[in-house]
Amino acid sequence: MKTILTIIRAAIGWHFLYEGCIKLFADGGWSAASYLSYTKGFLSGFYHWLASPALIGVVDFLNIWGLILIGLALFIGIFVRWASLAGALLLMLYYFAYPPFGISLLGSNGLAYIINPLFIETAILVFFICYRERGYGLYQLITRYKNGRDVACRVSTDTNTVNSRREALKDLAALPVLGLLGWGASRSAKIYGADTLSGATIQINQVAMSELKGELPKGKLGKHEISRLIMGGNQIVGHAHARDLLYVKSLFKAYNTEKKIYETIMLGEQAGINCINLAFSAMSTIVKYKKLTGSKIKSIVHVGINEKAEDIYENVNIAIDNGIDIIQLFGGQCDELVRDHKLELIDGILKRIRSNGVVAGLCAHSIYSLTGCEENGIIPDYFMKTMHHDNYWSAHPRENRAPFQEIDWRISNDHNTHHDNMWDSFPDQTVEFVNRTNVPVIGFKVLAAGAIPAKDGFSWAFENGADFICVGMFDFQVVDNVNICIDTLKNLKTRKREWYT
Secondary structure (H helix, E strand, C coil): CHHHHHHHHHHHHHHHHHHHHHHCCCCCCCCCHHHCCCCCCCCCHHHHHCCCCCCHHHHHHHHHHHHHHHHHHHHHHHCHHHHHHHHHHHHHHHHHHHHCCCHHHHHCCCCCCCCHHHHHHHHHHHHHHHCCCCCCCHHHHHHHHHHHHHHHHCCCCHHHHHHCCCCCCHHHHHHHHHHHHHHHHHHHHHHHCCCCCCCCCCCCCCHHHHCCCCCCCCEECCCEEEEEEECCCCHCCCCCCCCCCCCHHHHHHCCCCHHHHHHHHHHHHCCCCCCEEHHHHHHHHHHHHHHHHHCCCEEEEECCCCCCCCCCHHHHHHEEEEHCCCECCCHHHHHHHHHHCCCHHHHHHHHHHHHCCCEEEEEEEEEEHHHHHHHHCCCCCEEEHHHHCCCCCCCCCHHHCCCCCHHHHHCCCCCCCCCCCCCCCHHHHHHHHHHHHHCCCEECCCCCCCCCCCHHHHHHHHHHHCCCEECCCCHHHHHHHHHHHHHHHHCCCCCCCCCCC
């Protein structure tokens, strides 16, 4: 029993010691700022306070050296009861930062409900607090040294001398084991780098919330106040405009698990993004997320029309029943309906949305879709239009561009006409239309699906009249995108159109 307890104590001690050392020697330094800033649990206010610039230096110091000293004490067997108490308290701080229940279940460090690795390790340390563990360690060696003379006076046989030596050797056995483990970890770190992503104090490789440059500006879209930067849904649901890189769609889906999707939305909300745009097929994602977390994020869903169905407004009704805040006609279908001279269906869909008290939008890839609706008096509550310049290498030649070409990319293999490489074929006409319309405009595909740098794409869209921009993003891009948007809006120089919000 004594040997088993010793092994367990030493194993936990090594875990603490390793966690502290890899943070102490991490390249570029280590900080718990991002870990604390992203907390979503019921104590998130406390952890965000710890992540403040005034405290984070002290928190990092106590975290690193607390792990090291607790680990060292547990491993070699000295001050075990006090080390167990300190270790249990530290683990509980990690546990309640992302508690595996309630709102923060999706962001927890363990996959189990309530009982995760942090809980189990804490329970073991509590046991050591309550039961004075008597394993082999320096504590026992020191105790025997203090009591050695009394024992020698009472008993001086050769047998007792041999037993004392054996016990002393067992007590000292932890030291060479510690040296061996330390050598192995150091060698591994030199070859593979310090593993700063391990353990309870995982460091998120993102810009910390503390590095946000300010509050993301907002505007009005109908009755809703939403952030100027809207989170797009293509990357979240795995829809990749990757030109000829056919494997990218699979990568998107593999990376963006349901848990990762929810974490990304959480990060967006904490950074100031309060609106997300999703396809009708992904509507259940935001509905479930809001139910799980109690989030108030605004939702935009684009719907389509099944002309063969008895009720062509079926998707609109489903979206309304699910509490979607803003509904718009799907861009690809708007292009097709205008091209095929079926504008009465577009007018009908907008009226159905509005009749339910919901903000109604019209989305399009082709500028001819919007001008066609405008000429026929079909004006939505807002337009959503692809808005990007054509100064990037994969944009096809201007002389090969034609009306409604954007919706034919799936059937064309000719890069010189269109092949998943351009979504605003006539940017000059888009700018002219946007600057004369008197309803809000959301620009989307502003980065041409990753072909244009964010600073360039954001600036071009806002300078040329967009009131909002919709941008797809991964979790590690959220804070950078928000900062770029804030900087862009602060430094607009040539925008002529007033803000229609």
